[in-house]
Amino acid sequence: MVLSLPMRILLVEDEEKVARFIERGLKAELYAVDIARDGKTAIYHLEHDPYDVVILDINLPDVSGNDVLRYIRKSSRPVPVLVLTARSGISDKVESFGQGADDYLTKPFSFTELLLRVNALLRRGQIINTNDVLHIADLSLNRAAHQVKRSNRVIELTSKEFALLEYLMANAGRVLSRTMIVEHVWDQSFEGLSNIVDVYVRQLRVKIDEGENLKLLRTVRGVGYSITEEGA
Amino acid sequence: MKASRSIRTKLITFYVGILALVFVCFGLYIYAGFKTYLIHSIRQTLTWRAQQIASTFLQEIPVKGESMVGNEIQTRYAPELNERVIRITDARGHQVYGSKNSEVLAQALPEPVPGNQSESAPIPSQVMLPNGDRLEVITVSRRIADGAIYTVEVGAPETDISTALAGLTGTLILGFPFLIGLAIGGGYILLGRALKPVDQIVSAAEAITSKNLRQRLPVSKTGDEFERLSSALNRMIERLDKSFQLTTRFAADASHELRTPLTIMRGELEALVKDPAMNEDLAERIGNVLEEAERLTRIIEGLLLVSRLETGEAQMRKDKFDLGEMINEISDQMAPLANDKLLTLNRRITPGVLVEGDEMRLQQVGVNLLDNAFKYTPEGGEVSLEVWAESDFAIIVVSDTGMGISDQALPHIFDRFFRAEQARTSRTSGTGLGLSIVQSIVEAHGGKVLVESQEGLGAQFRVELPLVKLPDTVMMEKIGVGV
Numbered sequence: 234m235v236l237s238l239p240m241r242i243l244l245v246e247d248e249e250k251v252a253r254f255i256e257r258g259l260k261a262e263l264y265a266v267d268i269a270r271d272g273k274t275a276i277y278h279l280e281h282d283p284y285d286v287v288i289l290d291i292n293l294p295d296v297s298g299n300d301v302l303r304y305i306r307k308s309s310r311p312v313p314v315l316v317l318t319a320r321s322g323i324s325d326k327v328e329s330f331g332q333g334a335d336d337y338l339t340k341p342f343s344f345t346e347l348l349l350r351v352n353a354l355l356r357r358g359q360i361i362n363t364n365d366v367l368h369i370a371d372l373s374l375n376r377a378a379h380q381v382k383r384s385n386r387v388i389e390l391t392s393k394e395f396a397l398l399e400y401l402m403a404n405a406g407r408v409l410s411r412t413m414i415v416e417h418v419w420d421q422s423f424e425g426l427s428n429i430v431d432v433y434v435r436q437l438r439v440k441i442d443e444g445e446n447l448k449l450l451r452t453v454r455g456v457g458y459s460i461t462e463e464g465a
Numbered sequence: 466m467k468a469s470r471s472i473r474t475k476l477i478t479f480y481v482g483i484l485a486l487v488f489v490c491f492g493l494y495i496y497a498g499f500k501t502y503l504i505h506s507i508r509q510t511l512t513w514r515a516q517q518i519a520s521t522f523l524q525e526i527p528v529k530g531e532s533m534v535g536n537e538i539q540t541r542y543a544p545e546l547n548e549r550v551i552r553i554t555d556a557r558g559h560q561v562y563g564s565k566n567s568e569v570l571a572q573a574l575p576e577p578v579p580g581n582q583s584e585s586a587p588i589p590s591q592v593m594l595p596n597g598d599r600l601e602v603i604t605v606s607r608r609i610a611d612g613a614i615y616t617v618e619v620g621a622p623e624t625d626i627s628t629a630l631a632g633l634t635g636t637l638i639l640g641f642p643f644l645i646g647l648a649i650g651g652g653y654i655l656l657g658r659a660l661k662p663v664d665q666i667v668s669a670a671e672a673i674t675s676k677n678l679r680q681r682l683p684v685s686k687t688g689d690e691f692e693r694l695s696s697a698l699n700r701m702i703e704r705l706d707k708s709f710q711l712t713t714r715f716a717a718d719a720s721h722e723l724r725t726p727l728t729i730m731r732g733e734l735e736a737l738v739k740d741p742a743m744n745e746d747l748a749e750r751i752g753n754v755l756e757e758a759e760r761l762t763r764i765i766e767g768l769l770l771v772s773r774l775e776t777g778e779a780q781m782r783k784d785k786f787d788l789g790e791m792i793n794e795i796s797d798q799m800a801p802l803a804n805d806k807l808l809t810l811n812r813r814i815t816p817g818v819l820v821e822g823d824e825m826r827l828q829q830v831g832v833n834l835l836d837n838a839f840k841y842t843p844e845g846g847e848v849s850l851e852v853w854a855e856s857d858f859a860i861i862v863v864s865d866t867g868m869g870i871s872d873q874a875l876p877h878i879f880d881r882f883f884r885a886e887q888a889r890t891s892r893t894s895g896t897g898l899g900l901s902i903v904q905s906i907v908e909a910h911g912g913k914v915l916v917e918s919q920e921g922l923g924a925q926f927r928v929e930l931p932l933v934k935l936p937d938t939v940m941m942e943k944i945g946v947g948v
Contacts, residue, residue, distance in 0.1 A: 248725050254732035292721075319724040341728035341762055344735050408739060419798060426832060432801045454752025455759070456735055 239265040240355055243284045245275040245301060246317070247293050251340075255288065258344045259351070272296025276304050284312050286354050288347070289334075291318045299332050306333040313354040315347075343410040343456065367402040369449055370462050372441065374402050381441075388440050393418065397433050398441075401450075401460040410457040434458050473660060477652045484648050485641075492637045499633055503626040504601065511603040512587040514542075515619040518551070519584060519607040526561070527611050535562035550600065550620035555613060569594055570618055576606040583608050598622045662691040670698065675775055678706035709776060716772040720765045727765075731758050760896065767898035771881060774905035781909060782823040785933055788859050789816045789852045791824060795831040796850055802839045803848060811849040818854045819933040822910045827930075830906050833899045834863040834926050841924070842867035858912075859932045864925035870918040878916055879904040903928075 242264050246252040249270075256266045267282070269275035272293045279287070279301075287305065291298035298316065305312055316334040330337065336350050367374045371384045374395075381388045381398065390398065396418045401409060411427040419426060434450065442448045451459050522534050529537075535553070538544075544551045544564035552567040554560050558574075569592055576585040585606040592600040602620035609615065662685060669682045681702065682695045734755050738748050773779035793814050803810040820827070838848045846866040853860055870878055874885035882897040900914075903926075907914050911931050918924035 248729070250729040251725065251732065254729065254736060258732070258736060319721045319728075340724040341731045341758070344732050408735075421798075421828070426798065428836065429799065429801055432805045435805075436801075453738055454749055455755025456738055456752065 239263055240285045241265045241267070241283065242351065243267050243269060243275065243278055243282075243287045243312075245269045245272070245287065245293065245298070246290045247271060248290070251290075254344070255347065258348065262348060264351075272298070272301050275301050279305065279308065279312075283310060286351055287312050287314045288351065289314055289316050291316050302332040302334060315350055315354060317342075343413065345407050345457070346410060346413050349404065349407070349413070367399070367405075369402055369405050369460055370447055372402075372449055372460075374399055383441060383445065390437070390440065394433060394437050394440070397430075398437060398460075401458065404459075406459065406461050408451075408453045408456045408459040413457070430458075472663075473653065473656045476656055477649055480652065481645055481648050485645060488641060488644060492641075495637070496630065496633060500626065500630055503629060504623070507601050507621055507623070507626065508587075508589050508603060511601060511619045511621055512605070514549075515587060515603050515605040515617045516584070518553070518619070519605050519615070519617045523553070523607050523609050523615050523617070526609060526613075526615070531561045538562055539564070548622055548624070550602070550618070552618045554616050554618075556615070561615065567618075569600065570602065570620065574616075576604055576616065578606050578608050578614055592620065594622060598624055598627070662687075662695075666691070666695050666698065673702060675709060675777075677777065678702060678709055713772055713776045713778060716769055720769040723761075723765055727758055727762055731755065731762075734758070764896045764898065767896050767902055768881070771898060771901050771905045774902075774909045777909070779909065781826065783821055784824055785819055785821045786824050787817060788820045788827070788861070788930070789814045789818045791828060792831050792850065792852050792861060795828055796835060799832065799835050799839070802836070806839060806842070806846075807844050808839060808842055809847045811847065813849070813851045813853075815853040818852055818859045819935065820859045820910075820930045821933050822930070823906075826906045827910070830903050830928060831861065833903050834861070834928070837899060837926075838863050838865040838867065838924075841865065846923075854932050857932050857934075858929045861928040861930075862925060864923060866923040869920040869922050869924050870916070871920045875916065875918060879914065 242259055244252055244255055244259075244266055246255065246268065247270050252268050252270070256268060259266045267278055267284075269278050273296050275287075275289070275293075276296065278284075289298050289301055291302075293301070298318075302314060302316070305314060313335040314333065315336045315338060317338050317340060319340045335354055338347060338350060365375060365377045367376070372382070374381050376399065379395065381390055381395065397414065400414065400417050411430045414430045415421060415426050419429070434452070438448075438450045442450055449460050449462075451461055453459060518538065522538055525537075526534050538551060538553075539562075542549065542551060545566060550564055550567050550570065552560060552563040552570055558572065571592065576588055578585045588604045590602045590604065592602055594600050600620045600622050602618055604616060604618050606614055606616045666682055673680055673682075681699045684692055684695045684699065686692060734751050737743060738751050738755065743751075770779065793812070793816075796810065796812060796814075800810060835848070835850065842848055842865040848863070848865045851860070851862045870885055874883075877883045878885070879900050881901045884895075884897055904914050907928055907930065912929050915927045915929070916924065917927075
């Protein structure tokens, strides 16, 4: 993404260490990040600077995250908001969405997931990359024709395998967690289902990488899977 | 119900026992008193008669002669007809007069007559009659005008007394069962009425579980022990409610507090692992730590879920949906796990089994049970999955040909963090909460989970959920029958 101005993100988080690693990660992705440690500071920042996305921890001292959310919704500049919370209760989720949160992430989360969600919020209203064909090295995936090729070898994939490969290739170079894969490909999230990801990745690896010198599917222990040109 | 019946029986037994004892003592007392009274009155009559004979007829002996007086007595009293015995002897032991039955009397001895008086005190005695009856005898001696002393003996048998006493005994024996019966019957009815509030308290108390601790028992404002009992129980429920709330609060707070450090650990470690400068061995080791951090997260999530479900705090959707269809989808998605281990997955799923509840959570029940079955069944084994409707229940059965569960482990299989010895050694990646979650979700839906297993032969989990029955017309539309 080459832009004249970096995208500007306001991170509202009272836990210093959490704020620090998110900031570092986002800066590595070339985003400009401001940090607010409490609700008052957050509102002050929002009054004075234009932001492209707000990452908001809902549990804040003094002015609560929900108050900040309400403030944003009332202001004249609509900013997409990603809410972070330490609770997984449905009531919190409902409340946050009711207050106008655009997305929702429960702690602890994978940073890649945070990044993908922030990117999705930033892309909103813009034309989404809908290339019909995705490429990694000599692997190509044709969305329209539902076809996958390695060099000139046509690879037969089941629909779930195809969806998994498409998700990995659309986020090439990024490590995707099992949870993210289950939520995206299976549209669900259960502990027992995350084992399925391993099975599918293994099947996919056999079909794509077996017999090839350059292995594209990479396992990052404890984090997840990715597909990269550098190989595994 | 049972408790009140037994306290009723106990109380009735106790007081009927006391009543019987009192009745028996009372009967004995009456019997003895009545007998004493009868003997006393017979003696009084006899004494009066003896004194009458002594004061009238004996005085006439010097005038009329002994035989004349004897005849007069015979005519006047006719002792044989009245079953009386009368004998008069002089001081030398010579019989002046004797009724025909007087031979039963012993040799008569004159009683000493004090010098300043004309008559001795009456002396009672008893004589055994040949027919077994006793004869009451009163002896009186009298000094007549010429100074001679005569002794008068008057006797009567106790037959009348025996008859009267037998009558009394009969009445008492007849009255006893009647009285006891009345006491039992009356007590049963009265106690039943008095103990009725206990039944009400019991059924209300039975209905209170950890999920509805905000409910209270009905308190009848009667001011008696039952009001105090139900108020005391209500206060106890309130204390339980408070401590339950504290526990839930604690689980929620703890999971909240643990999330922040986990977020930091995970964020920092992930950044390290993805750093291109990181060497492979180190990345592997950090990955190890990350896996454990993730497991910790899952444990926290699971624990919070279970405690919320158990206290009824978890919000549950209430949708009607086809359980068979849902389980079918789940098993389709999970089939690759079975294929991967070369397991045969047999499915017998009846469509159209409707249940009401939170579909997402019930999906988790299916996922956890299948996941378990796949995990504990060795390669080449069989897992079968069945869904059907049985009277008022929707049934899911998941059975496997795995290692099974030992008898010692079986009762604890749904406990949080419980792991059978076999499971402990064969894998370590789980949370120890899978089956607790299954049980909590099923119970929150008003159902139950049962497990059967034989060690080495496999295990069978059976979930029973309340079935939703649609009216016939709706059912016909659903299965496509024109109305």
